Amino acid sequence: MKMSDKITSKDLRKVRYRWLLFGEASWNYEKMQGLGYCYSMIPVLKKLYTNKEDMKIALKTHNQFFNCHQEFTEIILGADIAMEEKNGIESMEAVSAVKTGLMGPLAGIGDTLFGVIANTIIFSIGSYMALQGNPLGIWINLIWAAFRIVLRGWFLKTGYREGTKIVTSMGATLNRITEAASVLGLTVVGALIPSVIRANIPLVFEAGEVTMELQSVIDQMMPALIPVLLVVLVYWLLGRKGMSSSKAILIVIAISLVLGGFGILG
Amino acid sequence: MQIALWQVLALSLYAFLAINDIIHMDLGLNRPLFAGFFAGLVMGDIGLGLAIGATLQLMVLGVATFGGSSMPDFMSAALIGTALSVIANEGMEFGIGLAVPVGMLLIQLDVFARFINTFIQHRADAYTEKCELKKIERIHLLGLFTWGLSRALPVAICLIFGNEITQTLTNIMPAWLMSGLKVAGGLLPAVGIAILLKYLPTKKYIPYMLFGFLLAAYLKIPMLGIAIAGVAFAILVFGRSGKQAAVVGSLANEGGMDEDE
Numbered sequence: 001m002k003m004s005d006k007i008t009s010k011d012l013r014k015v016r017y018r019w020l021l022f023g024e025a026s027w028n029y030e031k032m033q034g035l036g037y038c039y040s041m042i043p044v045l046k047k048l049y050t051n052k053e054d055m056k057i058a059l060k061t062h063n064q065f066f067n068c069h070q071e072f073t074e075i076i077l078g079a080d081i082a083m084e085e086k087n088g089i090e091s092m093e094a095v096s097a098v099k100t101g102l103m104g105p106l107a108g109i110g111d112t113l114f115g116v117i118a119n120t121i122i123f124s125i126g127s128y129m130a131l132q133g134n135p136l137g138i139w140i141n142l143i144w145a146a147f148r149i150v151l152r153g154w155f156l157k158t159g160y161r162e163g164t165k166i167v168t169s170m171g172a173t174l175n176r177i178t179e180a181a182s183v184l185g186l187t188v189v190g191a192l193i194p195s196v197i198r199a200n201i202p203l204v205f206e207a208g209e210v211t212m213e214l215q216s217v218i219d220q221m222m223p224a225l226i227p228v229l230l231v232v233l234v235y236w237l238l239g240r241k242g243m244s245s246s247k248a249i250l251i252v253i254a255i256s257l258v259l260g261g262f263g264i265l266g
Numbered sequence: 267m268q269i270a271l272w273q274v275l276a277l278s279l280y281a282f283l284a285i286n287d288i289i290h291m292d293l294g295l296n297r298p299l300f301a302g303f304f305a306g307l308v309m310g311d312i313g314l315g316l317a318i319g320a321t322l323q324l325m326v327l328g329v330a331t332f333g334g335s336s337m338p339d340f341m342s343a344a345l346i347g348t349a350l351s352v353i354a355n356e357g358m359e360f361g362i363g364l365a366v367p368v369g370m371l372l373i374q375l376d377v378f379a380r381f382i383n384t385f386i387q388h389r390a391d392a393y394t395e396k397c398e399l400k401k402i403e404r405i406h407l408l409g410l411f412t413w414g415l416s417r418a419l420p421v422a423i424c425l426i427f428g429n430e431i432t433q434t435l436t437n438i439m440p441a442w443l444m445s446g447l448k449v450a451g452g453l454l455p456a457v458g459i460a461i462l463l464k465y466l467p468t469k470k471y472i473p474y475m476l477f478g479f480l481l482a483a484y485l486k487i488p489m490l491g492i493a494i495a496g497v498a499f500a501i502l503v504f505g506r507s508g509k510q511a512a513v514v515g516s517l518a519n520e521g522g523m524d525e526d527e
Contacts, residue, residue: 024289026390026409028383035390039406042399052397059394059402070290119327120462121493127299127327127455128489130320133313138303141294149291180504182466183474187496189462190478191489196324197459198452223483230453234460245329246338246370248457253366253450260449261442 006047007085007160014043015077016156020149023070032067037077037099044081054089061092068103069110074152075166076102078159098164106167113178118144120185124192131196193231194224201226202266226265267353269309269428276308277345278422282414284341289413298322298344305348315348318361321451322347322369327458328465336376342417343369346424354432362454363447364435372420379416383409474499 018040026035041062049055068076076099083091083098122141129137158166201215218225230252237243237251259265280295288296295301302319306312322340329337347365354360386405393401424431468475474496481487481495 021290022407022410024409025286025413026383026386026406027289027380027413028387028409029380030384030387035387035402035406038390038394039403042403046399055399056394056397059397059399063390063394063402070292115328116466120466121496123297123299123323124327124462125489125493127320127323130299130303130316130323133316135303135312135316138294138300138316141297141300145291145293176504176507179467179507180500183471183503184493184496184500185462186466186468186471186475187478187499188489188493189459189466190475190480191482191487191492192324192455192459193479194483195489196320196455199449200452224479227456228479230456231460231463234456235463238460238464245326245457245461246373248460249325249366249370249454252453252457253447256450256453257443257446260446263445265449265452266445 005085007044007081011043011047012078012081012156012160015040015081016074016153018043019073019077020152023073031063031065033073034062034064034066037066037073038062040077041080044084048084048088057089057092058084061096064096064099066099066103067107069107069114071114071148071152071155072106072110073103074155075106075159078156078161079163079166080159082160082163102164102167109171109174109178113174113181114148116178116181116185120188121181124188128192128196193227197224197227197230199226199230199265202263267355269349269353269425273308273349274422274425277305277349277425278418280304281342281345281417281421285413285417286410288341296341298326298340301341301344302348305345309349309352311348311352314351314358314361315344317358318348318351318365319344321358321362321454322365324455324458325366326461327455328461329458336373336380338369339372339376339417340365340369342372342421345421349425350428350432353428354436356432356436357448359444359448359451360435362451363443366450366454368424372417375416375420379412382412386412 019036023036023040024033026039027033028035038059041058045055045058045062049058079098079102080095083095087094118141122144126137126140129135201218203214205212205214222228234248234252237248238245256265280301284295284301287293295304297319299316299319299322302315302317302322303312304315306315306319309315322344326338326340343365346368347361350364351357351361386409389405390402393405463475477499478492478496481492482489487495
């Protein structure tokens, strides 16, 4: 039973801009995005709850612990607005359940899919081009960002229109997209290894008339042998207990200082 | 070279905006790559900024914040590293050597900002009890400044004392350290690549990685060409998983019908 169409597309837009521009302003250790979610919902709450008691209950419901993926939160916002529009303050328990039930799975999907695309494709290609002295690569991200902003609008509208069932119908497709993006990512990462890691051995052996550059000998065995070994080493290190990315960075710097200081690499 | 006041202001303002960008629209301002480029632009050496930014970016590929954990701040570090290298008239190795420890120290300020926002949350909780909508909105937005200042202040301080810092560093830095840092600049991207491989389904799809390596190392195909090959593989994998899903789906349907009968 739909009471009335109280929520206009203008209200949806207000929620969307609040979440897009200011949603995480007050991110904190206690309720994480909780206050930000509440802040984003306020335009809708004002429309739905004219009675102060109801408003208080609604504010309290939304100002609770919440943490999800930026873009995918729009689906939850959309579904939430539809539920509250339909059942008003009666829907609060169901709204809480939907928020807490969906934020975990959606955060997982979002972080994986968007993390893979951003890091393995956009920023690795951009950085590769920058290392060649080409600043054009840094703008690839703007196209990706524009796409994500459009996608957010679609998420919110679809969540509002179709409720939570969108998540189940989308889940399988999103997994397939993640797998496909991972394959593209791995192809690019495989190509990054010989392209962006620089390790040159300046040592030259002389035996009478014959000089032998160690680097060219190694190159004949396999190009980019040292970069490959280094990636394998760090990959192995990262699998060890108590290892963090920061520690791995410090270890690589220590290795560099030793090898560079003694002139083995340069 | 001496750093000018407008340069300090421009870079600090950038840091303020960049951190608020990544937690919202993520146009890319908070990525070391973009920060290095911007610092290079402001300081008059885009090539140097790009090299420092790209090296730091490759180093942290795959380092992502999940569920609000803090990570080293290599955005501010790229700004500081690039600006101080230009001031000191040194190369990229100087900037990287400076940026890495600075970025790791600045992780503390990220923790601090998230902690300060807890007070904002408590105030908002109190306003919720009294239904004060305007005050809830205002206190929430105050958080933009906690975030912004946690990046802008350290950048401003490092740049204001930039001349002193670089003079001291160039005086005490021995030659072996500089050559070691130069090597580090070349090797550090390996860390980012390894982290990425850790969280990608590498074991499942290793043939694609080997193929990418082959195209680059042996056939010397430029990166965009390799990306096209990657897109081709991705389309194939996407299509194949669709067929599998369809088969599984129809099997499940049949099973369901059996149960109905």
